[in-house]
Amino acid sequence: MDLTPEPNKDEGAMGDLSFDPKGRLDAEDGLLLTRLAHLVEAVDPVPSDLVERSLFAITLAGLEADLMEAVYLDTPLAGVRGAAAAARADDTAPAEAKTITFTHDSLTVMISLSPSAGGRVRIDGWAAPAAGLDVELHRPGADVVTAASDEDGRFAFDSVERGRASLVVRRTDGGGGAVSTPVIEL
Amino acid sequence: MTGSREALPDVDGPGLTLGDRAAIALTEYREGNHQALGGLVREATPLLWHTVRAQGVEPDAAEDVVQSTWVALVRHAESIAEPKAVLKWLLVTAKRAAWEAVRKHRDDEKRRTELPDDSPEHPMALPSKDPLPDAEVLRDERDRLLWMSLQKLPGRCQELLRLVSLADRPDYRYISAAIGMPMGSIGSTRGRCLAKLRTILDEQGDFSWT
Secondary structure, eight states: OOOOOOOOHHHHTTTTOOHHHSSOOHHHHHHHHHHHHHHHHHHHHTTHHHHHHHHHHHGGGGGGOOEEEEOOOOOOOOOSOOOHHHHHHHHHOOTTEEEEEEETTTTEEEEEEEEEEEEEEEEEEEEOOOEEEEEEEOOOOOOOEEEEEOOOOEEEEEEOOEHHHHHHHTTSSSOOOOOOOOOOEO | OGGGGGGSOTTTOOOOOOOHHHHHHHHHTTTTTTTTHHHHHHHHHHHHHHHTTTTTTTTHHHHHHHHHHHHHHHHTTOOOOOGGHHHHHHHHHHHHHHHHHHHHHHHHHHHHOOOOOOSSSSSSGGOOOOOOOOTTOHHHHHHHHHHHHHTSHHHHHHHHHHHHHHSSSSHHHHHHHHOOGGGGGHHHHHHHHHHHHHHHTTTTTOOOOO
């Protein structure tokens, strides 16, 4: 991109004097902004899977489940890592279990992701306060899989294909409404 | 929602901006075309990402904020009063969710560390510092100069210029409104920010731009 400024013709040497603050953008402004857009993307790139995760989240929006929030803490020492970081770390360190916590009002769901046979993922989950829960696993282009929690609020999916996924949690007694996790990368 | 269609820009007309395309996508979605938002999500996600990041939200949480902004659009698709202003609606929604994420994060950190809160200022006024560009990222000397010059601008100018650069220029009014620039002074504010940037660049003296 050529950022060569046009010479300040008649207005003298000062670029700011030649610039009408209420005026329209000139060609050089356009070049500058175009270059700036490239820099913004280079310095803080949009995560590569964010669009696809958003698109899948939109398809799940019709489930009328309230979105839970993932809990992110600064220090990984707490054993709680961001969903996105966990997903990225998964590529390089597949042997390590990852734990993600989601909250919504009074309900907290923790899931632990660990490797399973054939490059798949095992999900162990725990919900508090403990109650009978139906947990649905939604994945793009796949049938919904449901697991029931035990009385302590524990549930598991033994062997799940990697990729984008979201959990929808409903109380078996029908109370409280459904909640869903953000779309994460397994 | 009948009638809103006529207020939309002509699809075949020249110079459709991101804001125009967003309005068309929402209208088509309301009319039952559930694929209509796909293109908008692809096109506007970078703008939402950088809007959220500019509020000081960490990358992991920022991903969830962007995702939840799109979910909110679908949930509110029927109730957004002005389809023409949907781009602004998206930006404002993302920005508010970002503030909320920053507030919660600080509360969590405070609880965890049990340190006294010695920064009583409003979190909104304290976005985290911009990520410093790695020398590897900006190899071009001109790019480094432009980025360093941008850092010398007031924070709101930096945010405005970064976001405007990611949209179509006529959309600056939505972006300016979304980040809280007074409507009456948008044109001049935008002008001042760009003018300041160009002045700083000019002050680099004999730096060669070619």
